[in-house]
Amino acid sequence: MEKLGEVVVKPRLPEEELCREIGDCEVLIVRSSTRVTRRVIEAGKKLKMIARAGVGIDNIDVKAAEERGIKVVYAPEASKTAVAELVLGLMLCWARKIPQAYRELKEGRWEKEKFVGTELKGKTLGVVGVGRIGGEVALKALAFGMRVLGYDLVRREEMEREGVKYVDLPTLLRESDFVTLHVPLTPQTERMIGERELSLMKPTAVLVNTSRGRIVDERALLKALREGRIAGACLDVFEEEPTKNLELLSLPQVIPTPHLGASTIESQRNISLILAEKIRELKEEGKG
Numbered sequence: 001m002e003k004l005g006e007v008v009v010k011p012r013l014p015e016e017e018l019c020r021e022i023g024d025c026e027v028l029i030v031r032s033s034t035r036v037t038r039r040v041i042e043a044g045k046k047l048k049m050i051a052r053a054g055v056g057i058d059n060i061d062v063k064a065a066e067e068r069g070i071k072v073v074y075a076p077e078a079s080k081t082a083v084a085e086l087v088l089g090l091m092l093c094w095a096r097k098i099p100q101a102y103r104e105l106k107e108g109r110w111e112k113e114k115f116v117g118t119e120l121k122g123k124t125l126g127v128v129g130v131g132r133i134g135g136e137v138a139l140k141a142l143a144f145g146m147r148v149l150g151y152d153l154v155r156r157e158e159m160e161r162e163g164v165k166y167v168d169l170p171t172l173l174r175e176s177d178f179v180t181l182h183v184p185l186t187p188q189t190e191r192m193i194g195e196r197e198l199s200l201m202k203p204t205a206v207l208v209n210t211s212r213g214r215i216v217d218e219r220a221l222l223k224a225l226r227e228g229r230i231a232g233a234c235l236d237v238f239e240e241e242p243t244k245n246l247e248l249l250s251l252p253q254v255i256p257t258p259h260l261g262a263s264t265i266e267s268q269r270n271i272s273l274i275l276a277e278k279i280r281e282l283k284e285e286g287k288g
Helices: 014-023 038-043 061-067 080-096 098-106 133-142 156-162 171-176 195-200 218-226 246-250 265-285
Strands: 027-029 049-052 071-074 122-129 149-150 178-181 205-210 232-235 255-258
Touching: 014 038, 027 218, 027 265, 038 061, 038 171, 049 265, 061 071, 071 265, 080 098, 080 133, 080 178, 080 205, 080 232, 080 255, 080 265, 122 133, 122 171, 133 156, 149 171, 171 195, 195 218, 218 232, 218 246
Parallel strands: 027 049, 049 071, 122 149, 122 178, 178 205, 205 232, 232 255
Antiparallel strands: none
């Protein structure tokens, strides 16, 4: 196997320490918890590439990198199966009350009458952002016998052939039993699901977010859940991570997980291979 260079692993460095460590690095690989600010980029005097190990580059100051001629790369396709399976897993947990039943039986109580659930078959799933991951979610939901609505124009022709119906966002929110979010965090999508959007959802509907926490206004979501304007939420991501929003976590209508979207052996292997290939290409360019 070709050696691409010396690898130094130092996870979860704060900005100050990262600025001190980055001086001799040509490639910086980060996960979602590390913020690559303009200050960090300017400290990386030899930096040629910033690689995001996963989906989304909202934790990187892309403009500052472009100004320095530094490549920003990521691996959006690597975790589509992992995230899509998590979405379906969360929906099944909600529909069949699996976490509650698990907890009670572990505590020695056999009360199956309390855990009468519902089926995904025949329910309507609204997918906001039908790209790589959203498209995978849509296909898996169709296999469950769900009706699938999609909002945006990504992969439209392909998804319509499979049976996804494209609608505007208000229609999707009004008609869906589950709404799952799969859009990148940008100035346009930040808090795109707020009080107005939540008010359009059915009182029996469930919001699923495995994209970025700041896509959802957590204060508005907390209020909607407390007032019974939606039935529940399955959240893998939060406005701040690790989240300190104990009010939201404590609600019985919320099924939370600690940003597990890409946390599978297969996904992490795929991410590693994709980024290694991008680094190899960078090295080859340097020889040219």
